[in-house]
Structure formats: structure tokens, C-alpha cells
Amino acid sequence: MIRKTRLHLVQNEGLLFEESSPGKKAYQLPDLDVPAVDPAAALDGQAREEIEGFPEVSEVEAIRHFTRLSTYNFAIDLGMYPLGSCTMKYNPRVNEAVARTEGLAWAHPYAPVEHIQGCLEVIHRLEANLAEITGMDAVTLQPAAGAHGEWTGIMLVRALLESRGNPRKKILVPDSAHGTNPATAAMCGYSVANIPSNAKGMVDVAALAAAVDEDTAAMMVTNPNTLGVFEEQIHEVARLLHAKGALLYMDGANMNALVGLSRPGDFGVDVMHLNLHKTFSTPHGGGGPGAGPVAVKRHLEPFLPSPRVVRRDGRFEVEENQPLSIGKVRAFHGNFGVLVRALAYIMAHGGPGLRRATADAILNANYIRTHLAGYYELHTEAPSMHECVFSDDKQSPKGVRTGDIAKRLIDYGFHPYTVSFPLIVHGALMIEPTETESKQELDLFIDAMKSIAREVEEDPQLVKSAPHRTRTPRVDEVLAARKPVLRWRP
Amino acid sequence: MAYPENLRYTKEHEWVLVEGDTGTIGITDHAQSELGDIVYVDLPAVGTKIGQGASLGSVESVKAVSDIFAPVTGEVTAVNDALTAAPEMLNQEPHGGGWLVKVKLGAPDEVGKLMSAAEYQAYIGA
Numbered sequence: 001m002i003r004k005t006r007l008h009l010v011q012n013e014g015l016l017f018e019e020s021s022p023g024k025k026a027y028q029l030p031d032l033d034v035p036a037v038d039p040a041a042a043l044d045g046q047a048r049e050e051i052e053g054f055p056e057v058s059e060v061e062a063i064r065h066f067t068r069l070s071t072y073n074f075a076i077d078l079g080m081y082p083l084g085s086c087t088m089k090y091n092p093r094v095n096e097a098v099a100r101t102e103g104l105a106w107a108h109p110y111a112p113v114e115h116i117q118g119c120l121e122v123i124h125r126l127e128a129n130l131a132e133i134t135g136m137d138a139v140t141l142q143p144a145a146g147a148h149g150e151w152t153g154i155m156l157v158r159a160l161l162e163s164r165g166n167p168r169k170k171i172l173v174p175d176s177a178h179g180t181n182p183a184t185a186a187m188c189g190y191s192v193a194n195i196p197s198n199a200k201g202m203v204d205v206a207a208l209a210a211a212v213d214e215d216t217a218a219m220m221v222t223n224p225n226t227l228g229v230f231e232e233q234i235h236e237v238a239r240l241l242h243a244k245g246a247l248l249y250m251d252g253a254n255m256n257a258l259v260g261l262s263r264p265g266d267f268g269v270d271v272m273h274l275n276l277h278k279t280f281s282t283p284h285g286g287g288g289p290g291a292g293p294v295a296v297k298r299h300l301e302p303f304l305p306s307p308r309v310v311r312r313d314g315r316f317e318v319e320e321n322q323p324l325s326i327g328k329v330r331a332f333h334g335n336f337g338v339l340v341r342a343l344a345y346i347m348a349h350g351g352p353g354l355r356r357a358t359a360d361a362i363l364n365a366n367y368i369r370t371h372l373a374g375y376y377e378l379h380t381e382a383p384s385m386h387e388c389v390f391s392d393d394k395q396s397p398k399g400v401r402t403g404d405i406a407k408r409l410i411d412y413g414f415h416p417y418t419v420s421f422p423l424i425v426h427g428a429l430m431i432e433p434t435e436t437e438s439k440q441e442l443d444l445f446i447d448a449m450k451s452i453a454r455e456v457e458e459d460p461q462l463v464k465s466a467p468h469r470t471r472t473p474r475v476d477e478v479l480a481a482r483k484p485v486l487r488w489r490p
Numbered sequence: 491m492a493y494p495e496n497l498r499y500t501k502e503h504e505w506v507l508v509e510g511d512t513g514t515i516g517i518t519d520h521a522q523s524e525l526g527d528i529v530y531v532d533l534p535a536v537g538t539k540i541g542q543g544a545s546l547g548s549v550e551s552v553k554a555v556s557d558i559f560a561p562v563t564g565e566v567t568a569v570n571d572a573l574t575a576a577p578e579m580l581n582q583e584p585h586g587g588g589w590l591v592k593v594k595l596g597a598p599d600e601v602g603k604l605m606s607a608a609e610y611q612a613y614i615g616a
Binding site: 179423477481482 | 577
């Protein structure tokens with residue numbers, strides 16, 4: 001039974017360009033109280049007379065346009081968003097309140113350090129907190145997102161190996177890896193070698209032992225991996241790599257399963273990134289930007305991006321003198337407003353609160369796993385951490401695939417789970433509820449998934465043609481990918 | 491779909507058709523079915539030399555991007571440009587009109603070690 005959605009008035013909305021008519025505007029400037037300057041002369045002839053086709057609308061038209069568009073959206077503030085490996089947790093409002101503190105929100109990165117001691121303390125403290133949580137020795141907050149963090153981390157690996165005389169040639173990745181891992185390796189000039197998973201969905205240690213050699217720069221491992229399974233032999237993985245002088249990189253995408261329980265620095269990781277927009281409740285995507293801090297062990301610290309914030313005699317300073325640094329990877333200190341939100345989250349929870357959040361995230365995933373196991377095919381018997389992965393093997397004989405089930409889930413008022421990933425699971429349904437959801441919401445989700453499983457048996461076409469209750473019916477994703485329309489033309 | 495007897499098959503789900511010293515290379519019906527709707531095909535330039543097992547390009551579906559591995563060693567003599575405008579040919583005619591490249595065979599002995607149609611069907615459990 002569909003309990004969470006009802007039909008609801010949603011207005012159609014054109015493009016802002018189509019609402020435009022000459023002379024409308026959404027601003028009013030005060031009278032000039034300084035001498036007028038000719039902008040064309042001041043800009044040395046670079047000034048534009050006008051921007052061709054720029055829409056002209058009134059304030060209320062602009063407000064209505066974007067407000068109407070926002071009603072087309074689904075967000076964590078509307079309901080459960082179980083997108084696996086994305087950790088779509090609720091972003092507590094206290095984060096926003098703290099980020100709007102005047103001295104933080106209006107600080108300028110070129111202000112003298114005496115004027116921004118508080119901002120520098122935020123950076124210094126967040127670095128220390130993240131180092132403690134991960135069990136690492138030093139942190140850079142510059143990278144702007146997870147993939148940027150990966151790139152920064154592997155550049156640090158390259159810098160360390162170059163300083164030892166040989167940058168080496170290849171990076172190992174498990175076949176369950178996020179696609180960004182091999183992309184990162186390639187961007188950093190390394191070739192990529194795949195390591196197969198064993199029957200439990202973990203890195204095949206024998207295959208790793210055979211693959212790691214003097215040409216191996218590092219292995220990139222996600223732990224728990226993309227099946228939501230903790231890599232039980234991570235110590236052995238680290239030992240095999242270190243014995244050959246290679247490093248262990250951890251993709252921190254699934255860190256929401258570990259915070260307060262297990263520290264990568266304690267199980268042999270040399271360098272890792274975190275996604276503040278996943279684990280530490282800062283906004284994702286359109287509400288972002290993101291942040292992908294990189295944490296390292298002591299041997300990689302000299303190579304961290306510059307500048308770094310240091311504390312000397314109780315005063316915070318910006319240290320530029322880092323002769324071995326790989327340089328800047330982002331302007332100033334990264335996406336500062338995001339960093340403030342993450343620190344607010346950490347401090348509002350405290351250590352015990354963070355550990356509780358992790359335990360609840362694991363409990364929620366296992367609650368879903370247990371209740372859906374009779375309806376959807378579990379991929380592995382290995383215990384789940386913060387997410388569980390099913391396949392569509394029970395549904396595919398009826399011609400219904402994971403993507404169809406996901407679209408039907410929209411009709412029930414939930415954001416879809418992650419479809420068709422990890423690639424090693426045929427027809428994957430990857431579900432991550434996070435600690436955000438109550439038992440009531442989890443039960444609604446479980447009921448919806450069971451109901452869809454029944455629909456597949458009784459009326460598979462209903463599921464294959466979903467969604468039915470959205471303002472736009474199923475879109476042709478194949479046509480969109482084959483013949484994308486990338487810009488508006490009048 | 492039947493797997494033609496005159497093609498030889500790889501474990502990575504490519505096929506090769508040998509005519510004289512030319513090998514025509516494509517992906518199998520099983521491969522296209524697993525990938526789903528193919529939206530883009532990336533192929534090497536004519537003249538590219540490829541070794542057996544090396545990546546000769548990639549196919550992109552709405553789900554994933556997958557490497558295509560060369561079933562044989564050779565030099566590319568022709569590419570199927572029609573796939574640029576109509577990648578769906580790979581789904582519709584994987585063993586025919588959806589061919590990817592033709593190569594001048596560099597090591598004809600390799601062909602005999604590939605699977606026959608019957609062996610390939612047993613391999614994929616068809």
C-alpha cells in the first residue's frame with residue numbers, strides 16, 4: 001500500500017529565458033554618491049555592453065520560478081534517501097546556525113591573521129578531530145570533494161615514492177571499487193590492475209600477494225567495501241603492500257560505518273580521504289559544495305598541500321614554508337563554510353554521540369537486510385556494516401530489473417537506492433539508510449519494498465512502467481544518453 | 491540468439507571472424523545483453539597496433555563503461571563508423587552489423603586457442 005504519497009498540485013514552469021521581457025529587473029540601485037567611471041575605459045575595453053539573451057525578470061518572477069522548481073525535487077528533508085555508498089544523512093540545522101556566525105560567514109581569506117584567529121582555529125581543530133577519528137597523524141582540508149581528495153592522496157603517494165627515487169608504475173584496485181579509484185590512478189599517471197574479490201566479497205588476498213610487486217605504488221581500498229562488508233583481512237592487505245614498499249590508500253566513502261568504532265590508522269592505512277558531505281553531514285551536491293579532506297601518516301605529512309595552519313605560542317599562523325609540498329590543490333584552505341558545518345556536527349555529537357550514530361547506521365542497515373532477505377536475493381552472507389546489497393535475481397525472471405524496482409519506489413515516496421552498483425553484483429540494489437531514519441520510517445520503507453516484490457509477482461508491467469505518481473512519467477534514459485540536448489536554444 | 495559457428499570467442503565476451511588475413515572483431519550477444527542499452531562506442535584509429543588481450547576501446551551503456559579486449563594481435567584496418575551515429579546496432583546485431591573493428595592478423599595462431607561457439611555457450615551457461 002502506498003502511504004507516503006498523494007497527488008498534489010504542482011505547477012508547470014517554463015525556462016527563465018522564456019519569462020523574459022525587456023526592461024524587467026529584480027534589483028534597485030541607490031543613487032550614485034561617487035564620481036561616475038566609464039566601465040569600458042576602466043576595464044581597458046574588456047567590458048561587455050550586454051550579455052546576449054540574458055533573461056530579464058522581476059524579483060517575484062525569479063522567486064516563483066525557483067520555488068516552483070524546488071517543488072519538483074526530492075530531498076532528505078522530505079523523506080528517506082537510501083542511496084547506497086552516498087550516506088545521505090540529515091544535515092542538522094545547528095550546522096547552518098553555526099556556519100552563519102557573522103565572524104565565520106563574512107571572513108575574508110586575505111584578512112590579516114590577527115583578525116581571523118577564530119577561522120584558523122576552526123581549521124586547526126577540525127584537522128585535529130579528523131586525525132583522531134581516523135587514527136592518522138596529519139590532515140589537509142583543501143580538497144573540494146571525494147574524487148579531488150583521492151587525486152590529492154595519490155599525488156602524495158607519488159611525491160613520497162619520488163623522494164625515495166622511484167614513483168613506481170601501477171595502482172591496484174579491487175573489482176568492487178568505486179569508478180573514481182581507477183580514474184584517480186590514471187590521472188596521477190599510474191596504470192591500473194584489478195584485484196578480484198573472493199566469495200565473501202572481500203579482497204582476494206592470494207590474488208593480491210601474486211599481483212603486488214616492486215612496481216606497485218599503492219592499493220586503493222574502500223573499507224567497508226562497496227558491498228558494505230568489512231575487509232576482515234585488511235591487516236594482511238596492508239602487510240603485503242608494505243613488505244614491497246607500496247602504500248595502502250583508503251577510500252573513505254564508507255567511513256560512516258567506522259567512526260568511533262575502528263580507525264584506519266590502526267589497521268595499516270597510510271593515506272585516506274574523507275567525504276565531509278557524507279560522513280559529517282554537510283550538504284550534498286546542489287546544496288554543497290563538498291569537501292574531501294585527506295588524512296596521512298607521518299611519513300606523508302611533509303608533502304601535504306600548502307599552506308597549513310599551525311599553532312605557535314597559542315597563536316594560529318598560516319605556514320607557507322613547506323619545501324616538499326605538492327603545492328596548492330584549492331584556493332586558500334578549501335571550502336571553508338563546509339568545514340565549519342562538519343566541525344559543528346562533530347562537536348555537537350562529541351565522541352560518544354559519533355559512536356552512537358555509527359552503531360545506529362549499522363543497526364538500521366541490518367534491520368532492512370533482515371526484513372527484506374526473504375523478498376530479495378542477498379548477495380553475500382558476510383555481515384553487513386552500514387549498507388546492504390541485494391540482487392534482482394528473484395525479480396529478473398519476470399523481466400523486472402533493479403532499475404524498475406527503484407523507479408517504482410519513487411511512487412511510494414522514497415528516493416531510489418543505488419542501482420546496478422557495485423558492478424560485481426549482477427542487478428544490484430544497494431541500500432544505505434544511515435542513522436537518520438527512525439524505526440517507523442524504516443518500516444514504511446520495508447513495507448514499500450515488500451509491496452513492490454508482490455507487484456512483481458502479480459503485475460510486473462506495473463513495476464516495469466513506473467513511476468506513475470510523479471509529474472513526469474518514466475524518462476527515456478537511453479535516448480538522453482545517446483542524443484543528449486546540452487543547451488537551450490530559442 | 492544463436493552463436494555463429496564461424497566465429498571464435500573469448501572469455502571476455504568478444505568474438506573474431508577470420509577471413510584470409512583479416513579478423514573482424516565484435517562483442518557477443520551475451521555481452522550486449524549484460525551491458526544493456528549501449529549509448530557510446532569508443533574505437534581506435536585505423537593503423538593502431540594492438541596486442542592480444544590489450545584494450546582496443548570501450549563501450550558505454552547507461553550502467554557502465556566497459557573495456558573491449560582484443561581477441562587477437564593485429565593492426566586496425568577499418569572501424570565501424572556507423573556505430574557512432576547508431577550505437578544501438580551493437581544491441582540489435584552484435585554478431586553482424588554491430589562489428590567494431592577489422593584488423594590485419596599479426597599472429598594467426600592465436601585464433602585456434604579461442605573458444606568455439608559450443609565451448610562459449612557452455613562457458614556462459616547458455
